Amino acid sequence: MLKVLCGCVWWVGMTFGAMAHATSVVFLNPGMSTEAFWVSYAQFMQAAAKDLGLDLRVRYSERDPQNTLQQAREALQGPQRPDYLVLVNEQYIAPQILRMAQGSTVKLLIVNNALTPDQAQLLDAGKYPNLLGSMVANDEEGGYLMFTELLRQYGPVPAGTTLDVLAFSGAKNTPTAQLREQGLQRALREHPQVHLRQLVYGEWKRERAFEQAIQMFKRYPRTALVWSANDEMALGAMQALKASGRTPGKDVLFSAVNSSPDVLRARLDGQLSALVAGHFTVGGWAMVLLHDDARGVDIQRHGGRERQVKLFQVIAEPQAQRLLDRAGREGEGVDFRALSAQGKPAAYQYPFSMQSVLH
Template sequence: MLKVLCGCLWWVGMMFGTMAHATSVVFLNPGLSTETFWVSYAQFMQAAAKDLGLDLRVRYSERDRQNTLQQAREALQGPQPPDYLVLVNEQYIAPQILRMAQGSQVKLLIVNNALTPDQTQLLDAGKYPNWLGSITANDEEGGYLMLKELLRQRGPVPAGESLDLLAFSGAKHTPTAQAREQGLQRALREHPEVHLRQLVYGEWSRQRAFEQATQMFKRYPKTALVWSANDEMALGAMQALDGSARTPGKEVLFSAVNSSPDVLQARLQGRISALVAGHFTVGGWAMVLLHDDAAGVDIQRHGGRERQVRLFQLIDEPQAQRLLDLRNHEGDSVDFHALSALDKPAAYPYPFSLQMLLK
């Protein structure tokens, strides 16, 4: 009996010891706690963290820059700092947090919005030995793919004719928005028959894009294409067109980014003609990197310090339905442990891809 009791106590001690030493991560989520994209982003991260045995805490800034800075200060200077701090360079905030972390033992990883070239030039990376780098999606390519697909769906433009385009970008001081704009401009250079009549900053907001589009459709009544840097702005612009003599997906073709239920339904209904998605998975893949770093893997050998992953892809109707069916359980079908570089060859490339969810 005593032997059994001792064995039980040993097992309980081991369990509590494992829990106490779980690698801890704080994610400074720049979005609203009610914002579909950032909530689904955090859910995928949590699924990865659970599978990998990481203790993840998500803090929402509610799109307030000062909230993010305060949350970073609390994480870095509090009584129990985490092992890792994951942040987004939204509104160019990353350098301040990197400086705040100097002298701390907390390791930092930037996701989604990497440092801009100007920020990188101004920062001396050698001063931040705990900065692991960044992992981002191919936003420029995402912006490019949307316009190319809109034109493919529209068909050839007769010689001498042109198409009017309206564009809705996100927050002006956000690297992601800028990269998607660059992709749009690349596609425009390849298609001089497309005339960009106006580009506005919809701040990722459905209501703001609705108000902007209401005026823009009056100003440019021959609009044939609408390019949007996220789903909310595309849905707002479509709402502004509803009630007119023109129909989304017919007389006016719309594009969007993301995989919210509303935009997936719009893709299935044909109201959205070009949809790209995949970057909501970035945070989950970041958890794999942190798991490996904690285990002693030199993750820079498997993709470099500033890694960009080709996550954006065009979403067809069957894939839109698949993502709808997976809603809130996107991470359940992914074996995150299997993606680890532990015990893999030096040339092993992390196989991060949206296809892991769509297969």
């Protein structure tokens, strides 16, 4: 059973004795407690934690990095320190938390946004023996896949003509946003007839993207394609197109990342032409790693210290319907224990993928 108290999500229902001995994990969730992606992300983590017998506590920053730092301080220096702290390098915040963790017995794992190469060089990861490493999705490939699928949906571009594209990236100081942009730029280099007219930073927010798109559609009336680094910005841009009297999926084709109910419905009704998803599972797979580490498994032998998992895939209508049917029940039917490396051969590699979710 789930309870939400003071912005935290707890699993309750285990006996006190079981709770006392369970491996404890705190996840510093950088999103809003009402934000579809980060809520579904936490739900998938909770499903994994329950299956694996972990005591998981999720704390939302409400998109305020100062909240994240305070929550990290409480976890690392407070009276009830967890065995593990899971964090996201959103807005480049990880180095401050790593420095805060020096001398602590808490082990750390970074998910979704790893340390940048510059951060890793400046920090010298060897100084932080409690850092288990990182696990991220293939964000560059996700940005690339999304745009190439958008072009496929559009169809052949007649010789001698060009297509105008608008792009909405996330937060500028977020590795995930930068990598997805790099994927977009790679796709653009392969298709010189497609012209990127403007890229803006929508900060992952629907309202901000709506306001930006209102002006951009006026400035670039020949826009044919819109690329968005998440679902909220895509939905905001689609709303702006409707306000101009045009129809998403007909007059302009849109793409997005994520699998919120709103964007899945937009994919099913044809307003959204291209969708990629999969990275909402990273936190759940991280629970498998922590479960194994707590039981003495050398998790680095089964995939290394810095992991990039190929999670993004194009979501066609059947997959969109399956994800929509399971909305609010993320992780249902996934056997997380079966993914453990405990008792497996030395050559075993964790088989993390969206297929475990979409089966």
